[in-house]
Amino acid sequence: MSKIFHFFIGLSLIALFGCENLGPEEPMEFELLDGPLDGLTISEQQRFLAGDIAFNDDVFTVEKGLGPLFVGTSCASCHSGDGKGHPFNQLIRFGNNDLNLPSMLSFGDGRNQIQNKAIPGFEPESVPDGFPFSVLVAPAVTGLGLLDAVPDADILALADPSDANQDGISGRPHYNIPPEFTKIRNNSVPQGNNYIFRFGKKAGSYDLLHQSVSAYNQDIGITSLYDPIDPFSGLEEDPEISTQTLNDVVFYLKTLLT
Numbered sequence: 001m002s003k004i005f006h007f008f009i010g011l012s013l014i015a016l017f018g019c020e021n022l023g024p025e026e027p028m029e030f031e032l033l034d035g036p037l038d039g040l041t042i043s044e045q046q047r048f049l050a051g052d053i054a055f056n057d058d059v060f061t062v063e064k065g066l067g068p069l070f071v072g073t074s075c076a077s078c079h080s081g082d083g084k085g086h087p088f089n090q091l092i093r094f095g096n097n098d099l100n101l102p103s104m105l106s107f108g109d110g111r112n113q114i115q116n117k118a119i120p121g122f123e124p125e126s127v128p129d130g131f132p133f134s135v136l137v138a139p140a141v142t143g144l145g146l147l148d149a150v151p152d153a154d155i156l157a158l159a160d161p162s163d164a165n166q167d168g169i170s171g172r173p174h175y176n177i178p179p180e181f182t183k184i185r186n187n188s189v190p191q192g193n194n195y196i197f198r199f200g201k202k203a204g205s206y207d208l209l210h211q212s213v214s215a216y217n218q219d220i221g222i223t224s225l226y227d228p229i230d231p232f233s234g235l236e237e238d239p240e241i242s243t244q245t246l247n248d249v250v251f252y253l254k255t256l257l258t
């Protein structure tokens with residue numbers, strides 16, 4: 001390769017990495033879907049606002065309980081402007097069905113998410129050798145209240161476990177046992193103790209409270225009354241976020257629509 005070619009590669013690298021801000025750009029105001037459902041009462045609007053602030057503006061620091069291991073410092077650090085995430089803010093989950101590999105339960109807090117950042121003095125996690133993993137980008141969170149309101153019967157009616165309609169897509173409801181802190185939907189169609197889960201990748205969460213509790217714990221290292229186990233030590237901790245704030249965030253997600 002010629003010297004001049006090297007020079008241009010060097011220049012392009014400076015152009016790529018030389019700028020101070022390597023994060024994604026802020027979305028423009030008109031691009032945001034950050035308004036509430038119509039018809040909220042004044043006190044509901046106040047709850048929406050409190051949830052909005054907790055979701056978008058609450059940036060966790062060491063003083064506020066961040067980590068010690070974490071992936072992002074706020075909900076909005078991944079769900080920028082309530083919208084889709086960006087490849088800069090990825091989340092990694094790993095796991096296997098291979099009985100010859102050590103169980104993933106023996107890594108970290110025994111859960112399948114990698115906390116790839118750490119506060120000073122702690123070692124971030126990385127995917128253990130030989131484990132398959134997926135890299136995920138945060139989805140937009142607008143309109144989830146509508147999904148929350150869909151009756152189980154409709155989900156079951158749309159299920160197509162063996163691709164009977166031959167559109168190349170098979171879909172089956174994910175049945176699992178909801179955590180004790182969730183409130184079971186009135187119109188549920190359970191199978192024994194198992195209920196249809198509907199939020200997150202592969203519908204891993206029962207409801208918006210379940211998803212938010214896990215996000216605080218697994219993504220930010222923030223314990224709550226409902227999930228008090230610290231992802232680093234695996235030990236129970238006093239809540240680092242109030243149940244009031246959690247409920248405000250859930251109310252915000254349920255009513256975030258326009």
Ligand code: HEC
Nearest residue numbers: 071072074075078091136137138199200201212215216219
């Ligand atoms: C490190 C990045 C990251 C952070 C920080 C983060 N999320 Fe997420 N979020 C994701 C990803 C990736 C998904 C999709 C995969 C999954 O969780 O199953 C997701 C999914 C969700 C969903 C479900 C969306 C759907 O369509 O089902 C909700 C609700 C949500 N997050 C809320 C939150 C809240 C509340 C916070 C803050 C407490 C938060 N997230 C923090 C990355 C993040």
